[in-house]
Amino acid sequence: MGNSRSTVIGFALLFLLWMGYVWVNSPSQAEIEAAAQEKKRLDDSTALADSLQLVQAQAMQAAKAQASSKKDEILADSSLSQTEKDSLIAQLPTAPQASSLEKELFGPFAAAASCQGELQTLENDKIKVTFNTKGGRIVDVELKEFKGYDHETADSRDKKALHLLNNAKDRFSYFIPLANVGKGGIETQDLCFQAEAKGNVLVFRAYATNDKEFIEQRYEIGESGYLLNYDFALQGLDRYIPKTANSIPFSWQSNLNKIEKNPSYERRMSSIHFKEVESSPSYCTCGSDAEETLEKDVQWVSHAQQFFNSSLIIDGSNKPKSGQLQTFMMPDDSAHLKSLTTRLNFPLANANNLVYNMRIYLGPNDYDGLSSIDVGLERIIPFGWSIFGFISRHVIRPLFNFLASFIPSYGLIIIILTLLIRGLMFPLQYKMLKSSVKMSILRPQLSKLKEKYKDDAQGMQMEQMKIYQQYGVSPLGGCLPMVLTMPIWIALYRFFPASIEFRQKSFLWADDLVSYDSIFDFGYIPIIYDFYGDHVSLFTLLWCVSMFAYLTYNGRQQMDMMADNPNAKMMKYMQYAFPVIFFFALNSWAAGLTCYMLFSNLFNIGQTFLVKSVLLDKDKLAAEMEQQRQDREANPKKKSGWQARYQEMMEQQRQMLEEQKKNKKKK
Template identity: 45%
Template sequence: MEDKQSQLSTIIGMGLIFLLVFLWIQYSAPPPPTQEQTAQQSSQTAEQSQNQQTATNNPPPATGQTAASGDSLRNAALAGQFGAFAPAGSGQEQFEVLENDLVRITFSSKGGRIKEVFLKNFEKISTDTAGNELKNPARLLEDDKNRFGYEMTLASGQKVNTADLYFTPTKNGSTISFRADAGEGRYLEQTYSLAPDNYKIDYQVGGNGLNNVLGQNTLRLQWTNYLDKLEKNQQYERTMSSVYFKTTDESADYCDCRSNDTKSLGEKPVKWFSHSSQFFNTSFVANNFTFREFTGETQMFTDAEPDLKLLKTSAVVPLDNGMANMTIYTGPNEFDRLRAFGVNLEDIIPFGSSIFGSINRWVIHPMFEFLARFISNQGIVILMLTLLVKLLLYPLTYRMVLSQSKMAALKPRIEALKKKHGDDQQAMSVETMKLYSEYRVNPLGGCLPILLQMPIWFALYRFFPAAIEFRHESFLWATDLSSYDSIVNLPFHLPFGAGAHISLFTLIWVVTTLWYTWYSMKQMDASAMQNDQMKIMKYMQYFMPVMFMFFFNSFASGLTLYLCFSNILNIGQTVVTKQFLIDNEKITAELEANKNKPKKTGGWRDRFEQAMKEQQRLQAEKAKQQTKKK
């Protein structure tokens, strides 16, 4: 009995002990973990599991050797990736700055390259959703997608790019050096020295003891550059941006500006190359060597993409002299600064490569520079240049007005011929030319001033959107003489690429051109326009200004300002000349005297008259044959 009671007491006691233990566990248990704690615990558990697995596969070394082993593994990995440059394979990116009154240049120790160029005196133009213009500081080379470096082929055949290395910077005044350690006193170094009051950088790349590191004594420069949108007319800015280059014995050349393009020059020695936009560029000029195996590439982007254009360059830089000396220019396309290099670097300014480019470089640009010394407003400079050109061409304008007055004096005789020949236009044309020949009047004399002005117009067509002197310069309602002026922004785009705006300078030019055409045609006798070719010319003179309205609507307002003022001066010169300088009675007497002079043979009038007679004869024979068939 006592044994049973003892067993029962033991069971009850054990049960109470288990109950107390259970209650203690429940009472002292931590609260349920949060989601973050759960994730952290899971991560720790996974890490512990991975560490345990690693420990199983790789038994831990003796105490004190763990850190050394980790460093050895890391160094081995860097050596496998960077070879002798393993000491520069890891590090912390640092930024250094060189600046003067014009520019602030930020450098990165990652690659020892230029990270950003801040232009202190220039702004970029962008628009908000409402179409309002916004101005922000202009920067070059700032895109994070950009990449610049030298590909090195090591003695082992391994390829290493400096863009992946961490350089040690050393700054001394306006000079900064970046050194990539290759061990045992060997290194690759890049040195930049910013010139005062200039956008020019003296640049050197080379090193010490590289003969035992590099498999070949050359570096391959590789540059990828995403251009930023800086201008108001981005479509035109895109077509004026490209990779330019110049060999030692040829003129400067460039990749196609309007499509994707690649230019490879093989072993041709290249003196310089440049990534150039409409008004800015970054250029590399070789001093004690020439680039080899040059390749330039351009890739177009659409307006919807954030970048303007992609430019790429690859070139071999020899280190035969131990150090390659170059000059970097990164800044505005200022003609005089670029010309000062003495290597035709100014050819990157898109003034044109034909005779019109020469007119811009050596005639128009110097004239603008001269006038700008005395006049601060570029709009007034354009007006003064227009006035100067019209004064120089006035002798031709006078001859044009004189020719028109002579034709007007012959009008009664022309009317008599019209009554005589009626609807026979062929006969009328022949007789009219005989009359002009008899009185020595050139019916096309009024075209000469226009023809002589055309080279100037074509040159100015390239000049205004390329000359940085007019960038963001305002005049009247135009805010930028290098781009279009806009008085109305439209919710749609006009046809023929005319843009979504209305240019007032363009409208004024169209109206004044039509009026001047009407006034000039009024002075000519209508019979001179009777044949089909002359009729076509007549209609074209009215049709072309209307068509050019769409073309000029998005063009540089500096050009349309020039054309407007030129038309106004044309009208003024013509009216003043006719009213005050032309004596109609004297002209009539001169015509009669010409009639009595011996007629010269073999001139253009005789040839034209013979051609008209021959054409009249052929038409008569054709009419007879058609009559016989009937």
């Protein structure tokens, strides 16, 4: 089995993995339409719930319309005298006043129902968090050390301040069950909280009928970092809570902003991650609309984008007992990426003195920073799963950090990282190339076998196995190294687009190593945009050219060796087809990855030339193989169990075929 065939097999496996990834993460048209309808329903519902003024106006308008209609009926009734008409009209109910409506909708919290809302802030050297007294919630987070791409300008390289949680339709609200209230309770997002700032602490309280009965939200920011201490408390409210109520539903909805250069990829990498107690972290499907039901105590929930996240960490024993998670994909022309909704059910035991201790993380997906929180939040970074994730997290990342400690250029780090990886893989590469040369040496003998056993495939295979054993050649020697190196390639495939360290770092013509590099933006063209994009990636183009050069250099010898193979022509075309396929697939991928692939392939060409032209002497290797054959004949070794069984099976099949042929001749 030659090196070209190994290359084809390797690329075939990579292509199948990529196609599987795309297929699994691509939403169907039905899912897209259903998501749009559900999103519209949620937006309508949210807008209605968030606007007390709208509720009041609608109620008053309905009451006025009803009174006006009744008045017209009275005036049109000819059987009534004018005095009777005036008396009946005077008895008609007037439109409800706002205060009575507030009392009906908010019960003991009617006094906290109406306000314009005022802004309050907490900040340190990393973040500035803005709150609104209406709801006592976060309405904007500015990350001071980061910039996002401005998708409202013509230049795709323009940047602006990076903000999270600043969409007007976002929600962060608790539903407090109350007896004798119209909707069965109140949403904290509809309440007006009184704010009290004390240094780095901001306390919001919404009072009921006296200052001993209130809902409190307390935020505390550190001198540095992205973490807030957050407590939600109920005080003195037990007499208002129905006896049957055993939970406080919590609703958190985030409409994610477009932050990165490539919104399509950022959308696929954005989702809800979560961790249940005594379970490993998990997440909703990234590439399509998804729903998850939580049935255990919830330790944390994270609304995560490609490089930033907003996470709610629940400490203490009062953890939510269940919940539901939903993600909705927004179309490309939307101003936002996704709508993420988390619903949790916090346990309700004693509303006279109930506190939920939590923390809120608002910042970058930095592996070390998230690891320091010590709840497994670093697993939201999509480094991959199983052995691939292990290699990304515990091999490639530490190696990168070591290089970054003294090399300022991230592009240069990629080249050095590539050189180190190719160096580590060189023994496998050498073994693969040596196996390829050995197979070429045996080609004359194998060709003779094909002539001798052209009508006996079983006999042909048995004789081939004997020759391989005599000369110490493994037919899988060219494939196995390629398979063994694939986990490293897949780990790198996930490492570059997920590593915030490469974000907005430039190298050569690439202005952002976590997004595509572009030397020409030709704009939106129907059909072409769907499978190629609106630009030309130079790293991808150069990689494709280098692959053709490698296949031309290395494949010519292999095609000569496989000249008598009926599948040789197909193999030749297949090996050239894969670079073309990846030319389209990788055009919008991270420049860091395509940069690595380009230099890795250039180093591979150099290694191949070095091995075949310098390190391996074909004549000397042929002599060594012949000597090995003679030594094996002089001192035959006992066959291994599987070899003996394999040959025995092949011999039995050959005998069966011969018997079948004899029986046919007799007939």
